[in-house]
Amino acid sequence: MIYLDNTLQERLTEFYQKSRRLTILTGAGLSADSGIPTFRGKEGFWTIGSVNYMPEEMGTYEMFLDKPLEVWKWFLYRFNICIKALPNKGHFAIKELEDTFTDRFRLITQNVDGLHFKAQSSRERTFLIHGTLEKARCGSECSSELYPYPQIPLEKGQELTSEQTELLKCPKCGNYLRPHVLWFDERYNEKHYKLDSSLRVAKETGLLLIVGTSGATTLPRRIVESVLSKQGIIIDINPNENYFSELAQKKKNGYWLKGNSSDILPEFVDFFKGL
Template sequence: MEEQLYEIIKKVYDKNNRNLFTFLTGAGISADSGIPTYRGIDGIWIKGTQFHKPEEFGTYKYFKEHPEEVWQYSLFRKKMFENAKPNESHREIVEIENLLEDKFHLITQNIDNLHRRAGTKRIYEIHGNNREIKCSNGCREIVNLPDEIKGKDIDEDLTANDIELLKCKECGSWMRPNILWFDERYDEKTNKRFSALKIAKNSGILFIAGTSGATNLPIAIAETTLKYGGTIVDINTEDNLFTKLIKDKKNKIIIRGTSTETLKTIKEIFKNIC
């Protein structure tokens, strides 16, 4: 595996075009930080909340009907994310970025901010993030969640001050988390859809780590990379939808193991090449 990785990485690195090295990460990359995955056995979307299935709770429709409840859960996750620390996989990716500089891009499905806290700069958060908000009525630009609003325990209610700060100053509607819900479509403004696909088009290698490919933009990113001659490196502990996509393709490497150890190997290869 290591020899095969070295050969394809060296080949792409020496190219004059379509020579980007892009990393696509999902919730699995943050599991070692103590954040549950979404679709693993103990995942957020498998277990849901105490009272609802995720497909109904994680929607714009549900937010419009129950904004305080959704915000209560969002602030619970805010506390969980803030208490977590970037793990070794996050740090390995930062070191790879430092080696590759402009040839590096990270596309992440994660909203937990751990990649940024680890130090990654060239990052596209295609599912949004938990640190920003926008008007649910669409009248305001994306802004940071006010510092006065703190993370909460799962059974902790919003305060009157929280509610005031979470209302749009222009129209009075509720502000909402700047994340992608189940009943919404990817766009450029929030999700960097077209930017991500452009990067995929110019990627010589797409490294996929910690995501099963259960949403359509990540799959489209992989399909675009393949369409323009790039190689997919699938780094996961088990087969997934990306595996199904690439099983009959020549330009693929499938690695079954932890992301941390594989990323270390990839980093060492780049050290020898850069």
């Protein structure tokens, strides 16, 4: 094996022989090999009139209240990139790890692209802590009902027709729907984003694989800290140095595997299947 050296294999064997969970925490880097950009860089810029807006400005409740249709156009553009994408080797390896560990397995994902489910990861063991582009809900919170995401093919520069605009309205109150995702100016909660559930999973986790996330938001950091506090092992899988890789290298129970998840995750599958 290229990435799992003898020392790490011994630690993984010790973990496997115990009854604690394998949890995988995934972020946007996992879907990079599927052609989905993070939308935090230049791919996420959005022009309204003569002004360029950053993703951190577009993906907010404040912007939704001010310019709901512009926010929807940006999210519909993102959705139409995601819906065309296919899972990569990393997604399928995660599904195989779930099959190996069954109820000892949990998946916590920041990704809203739906690729885990295209790879047949189970919904029962998956926690969508940033929501999903599969669903929408009333932007005025007139009810807690989730609706199917509006199927509107929209490219950059296209305008919404009046018929398409009607599809973006709540069937109950007539106000605009919103994508069922966590925006930059919102906080995690249990109702929509499984805050408490994911922290409970962290406390039961003996091995946490951190895949393609840099630790830019609070809940993933809390999850990692909780695993470490219970003497769990953390392994950051990322080609780039980041908050989690730096943290892992400071901890006796921490490891950084520098490389692409599509290359590294299949090694975990082969290793655990061989035990």
